[in-house]
Amino acid sequence: MSTEGLRIDHRGVRQAIEYYFDNDLTDGLPVVPATDTAVAEFLEQVDRDPDEIVATIPHLDRHCNVRLAAVNAVMAGCRAEYFPVVLAALDAMHRDTKARGSTRFASGLWQSTTGSSPLMIINGPARTALGFNAKGNVFGPGFRANATVGRAIRLIALNAFGLQPHVLDQATQAHPGKYTCCIAENEEESPWGPLSEDAGYPAGSSTLAFMMARSTLHIEARSATRPEHLLSDLANSIARTGGLYSETAACCVVLGPEHAALCHAGGFTKADVKAFLAEHAVCTRAALEQAGKTGLSRDMHWLVPADHPDAVPGEEPSFDSDGLHHVLPSPDEVVVVVAGASNAGVSTVIDLMGSTSARAAQGGGRVPAMAEIRLGAVPG
Amino acid sequence: MAPELEAILDPRGAAPDEGAARLAPRKDSLEGRRVGLLNNAKPNAAVILERLATLLQERYGVADVMMLSKPSFAVPADDVMMDKLAEQCDAVIAGVGDCGSCSAATTADGVLLEQRGVPAAAIVTDIFRASSAAMAQLKGFPGYKFVAVPHPIASLEGDEIDHLAEAALPEVLAILGVPA
Numbered sequence: 001m002s003t004e005g006l007r008i009d010h011r012g013v014r015q016a017i018e019y020y021f022d023n024d025l026t027d028g029l030p031v032v033p034a035t036d037t038a039v040a041e042f043l044e045q046v047d048r049d050p051d052e053i054v055a056t057i058p059h060l061d062r063h064c065n066v067r068l069a070a071v072n073a074v075m076a077g078c079r080a081e082y083f084p085v086v087l088a089a090l091d092a093m094h095r096d097t098k099a100r101g102s103t104r105f106a107s108g109l110w111q112s113t114t115g116s117s118p119l120m121i122i123n124g125p126a127r128t129a130l131g132f133n134a135k136g137n138v139f140g141p142g143f144r145a146n147a148t149v150g151r152a153i154r155l156i157a158l159n160a161f162g163l164q165p166h167v168l169d170q171a172t173q174a175h176p177g178k179y180t181c182c183i184a185e186n187e188e189e190s191p192w193g194p195l196s197e198d199a200g201y202p203a204g205s206s207t208l209a210f211m212m213a214r215s216t217l218h219i220e221a222r223s224a225t226r227p228e229h230l231l232s233d234l235a236n237s238i239a240r241t242g243g244l245y246s247e248t249a250a251c252c253v254v255l256g257p258e259h260a261a262l263c264h265a266g267g268f269t270k271a272d273v274k275a276f277l278a279e280h281a282v283c284t285r286a287a288l289e290q291a292g293k294t295g296l297s298r299d300m301h302w303l304v305p306a307d308h309p310d311a312v313p314g315e316e317p318s319f320d321s322d323g324l325h326h327v328l329p330s331p332d333e334v335v336v337v338v339a340g341a342s343n344a345g346v347s348t349v350i351d352l353m354g355s356t357s358a359r360a361a362q363g364g365g366r367v368p369a370m371a372e373i374r375l376g377a378v379p380g
Numbered sequence: 381m382a383p384e385l386e387a388i389l390d391p392r393g394a395a396p397d398e399g400a401a402r403l404a405p406r407k408d409s410l411e412g413r414r415v416g417l418l419n420n421a422k423p424n425a426a427v428i429l430e431r432l433a434t435l436l437q438e439r440y441g442v443a444d445v446m447m448l449s450k451p452s453f454a455v456p457a458d459d460v461m462m463d464k465l466a467e468q469c470d471a472v473i474a475g476v477g478d479c480g481s482c483s484a485a486t487t488a489d490g491v492l493l494e495q496r497g498v499p500a501a502a503i504v505t506d507i508f509r510a511s512s513a514a515m516a517q518l519k520g521f522p523g524y525k526f527v528a529v530p531h532p533i534a535s536l537e538g539d540e541i542d543h544l545a546e547a548a549l550p551e552v553l554a555i556l557g558v559p560a
Contacts, residue, residue, distance in 0.1 A: 016388060019388060020388075025391055025392070033388050034388065034389045034391065035386035035387065035388065035389060036386060036387070036389065037386060039389060058455075059455040059456050059485065059488065060515075060518055061394070061518065062393045062394060063393060063394075064393060068391065068393060071389045071390075071391045072391050075391060107454070107455065108452070108453075108454025108455045108480075108481030108482070108484075108485060109454060109481060110481075111454070111480040111481040111484055111511065112454070112479065112480045112481045113479045113480045114480075155391065159391035159392050159393065160391065160392065160393040161393060162392065162393060162394075162518075166510055167510050167511060167514045168484060168511055168514050168515070168518075169480065170479070170480025170481075170483065170508060170510075170511045171480065297423040298421070298423075298426055299419070299421035299426065299449050300421045300422065300423065300453075302423055304423055304534075308423065308537075309424060309427050309536070309537055309538055309541060310423040310424045310425075310426070310427055310534075
């Protein structure tokens with residue numbers, strides 16, 4: 001391989017990289033030095049006032065404007081053309097924060113011991129125009145657009161919002177997606193319409209959906225021949241007791257194309273998939289008892305042992321007439337997308353932080369929080 | 381030709397605050413006074429606050445206790461709740477911050493109550509000192525003193541809660557400026 005005679009001032013490059021490490025301005029990996037020239041190239045890609053505040057963590061009095069987002073996007077290794085996607089992620093994040101309002105976690109979940117990761121899903125022509133990976137290794141490395149857009153959001157959290165680990169970010173273990181977690185939907189191999197159209201955006205729109213993920217759970221169902229088998233497997237994984245801190249859960253199911261095709265061939269629409277999962281994601285009383293989760297705490301209604309000092313006497317999770325506890329209160333608690341390679345019966349269940357439909361009910365608009373990506377706008 | 385040199389840009393959102401916040405004036409006794417409990421509603425928080433309130437009533441002549449429960453443990457209480465506590469209470473105990481977001485939020489509650497003129501003891505667990513201290517600085521009060529009790533809280537049972545409240549009481553009193 002030829003380096004085409006590229007020669008660099010290695011002292012200058014290393015000095016700049018070390019400056020960011022020395023001042024705790026990175027995620028632990030080297031960053032690209034951000035200067036006025038680079039930031040100006042990014043700002044040219046969007047028709048937005050550089051001083052416009054695009055995202056905020058209200059109780060920390062921390063705000064991120066368009067310029068600061070560009071500085072961090074440069075550092076993350078983005079190409080200038082990706083910057084509209086970074087702004088869409090911040091727009092969607094801002095909607096997510098607003099929609100959570102004064103719910104239990106609100107924007108404090110960025111500091112939480114749970115260690116949630118932003119999960120971003122790209123739809124529409126922006127995927128192909130910018131080279132977002134929607135196929136094999138969709139959560140994995142090797143794709144600059146996925147890797148750097150997700151990383152830009154983490155650098156904004158660390159730098160613009162000051163959410164440093166061991167200080168304001170107190171994650172007990174954290175989700176590895178906190179480095180980066182940005183995927184594209186495999187629309188070409190999906191039997192259904194894209195997430196953007198589910199949310200009411202016109203066909204051909206480029207969008208970004210923003211969620212907060214607690215975990216990504218790998219689902220093996222390579223020999224499934226009927227949708228009901230596969231969907232029961234998924235439902236059992238969604239309803240596992242270890243995923244429950246409260247009575248209910250919300251999730252994003254990322255179906256591999258094979259699994260999506262199996263569902264479609266069996267006559268299941270996306271809505272049918274959600275309805276099946278809501279109906280079958282259940283825990284037995286015995287399973288909750290074994291896990292010490294049959295009591296409800298005062299005020300918060302978290303699952304605690306029945307004899308816990310904070311358990312409300314006589315209160316327990318709801319059970320249906322068959323003694324089953326349903327963890328998904330409605331099909332709206334499930335987001336379904338298709339991504340990955342069409343090479344195995346593999347899917348992923350992602351536990352989401354907070355209830356998606358509750359957010360919609362509070363005026364949060366679409367489920368989940370989404371924003372349009374406006375590529376290559378020229379400043380007016 | 382020498383390369384054109386450019387400055388590296390600061391990616392941070394804001395400079396640290398100036399530290400303008402101050403403690404509210406202290407009362408020398410809780411005799412006959414009303415104590416507010418700002419419950420963050422985490423498991424066992426209300427149990428611990430109520431235990432502390434009972435001790436204050438039994439030993440320090442506290443006349444009356446008012447508990448308010450926050451809708452979100454992860455962020456500071458809203459203005460309505462803060463105003464109510466500041467107007468109707470002579471001192472407030474806030475807690476218990478036993479997690480990442482709620483340790484910082486409880487500390488912020490303490491600082492914000494002090495700014496409204498009411499002495500406040502914010503209780504967090506010791507493992508979250510760094511998060512609490514960082515939030516105090518963000519709210520303009522570097523070095524703000526809070527009560528750090530042993531972690532964990534959510535898994536404590538009856539006797540353990542009594543012991544924790546007993547052990548925390550001297551520090552609660554010290555922060556409220558009341559002789560033990």
